[in-house]
Amino acid sequence: MEIVILQAAAVGHPDIHGGPVPQTVSGNSGAARRYRNLLLDNGFVDVAVEVHTIVWTDATALPVLANIAAEDTWLDDQATRARNDRLFLAVPIFLASGTRAD
Numbered sequence: 226m227e228i229v230i231l232q233a234a235a236v237g238h239p240d241i242h243g244g245p246v247p248q249t250v251s252g253n254s255g256a257a258r259r260y261r262n263l264l265l266d267n268g269f270v271d272v273a274v275e276v277h278t279i280v281w282t283d284a285t286a287l288p289v290l291a292n293i294a295a296e297d298t299w300l301d302d303q304a305t306r307a308r309n310d311r312l313f314l315a316v317p318i319f320l321a322s323g324t325r326a327d
Contacts, residue, residue: 270325270326272323274321277317281312281314282310282312282313283307286312290314
């Protein structure tokens with residue numbers, strides 16, 4: 226059995242209020258959508274993709290948001306939402322697996 230680890234990614238969608246678009250470490254927000262094809266193109270079979278989502282609705286999400294945003298009014302707005310119990314952050318984590326056909 227061979228284990229291949231792919232870089233984790235956040236799939237970015239523009240915030241309707243002009244906030245940042247989450248990116249992968251490499252700066253490509255579409256990488257997770259290509260995981261399945263990447264495995265298939267490299268000889269893997271029985272390929273499957275799962276998504277696990279972490280959801281935050283309080284101030285514990287603010288450090289995550291600070292990592293993807295500059296210190297600006299958008300981040301201040303998110304802190305206000307957290308204080309008013311109106312914050313919602315969902316972070317998808319994609320897990321792709323397959324078996325190498327040798």
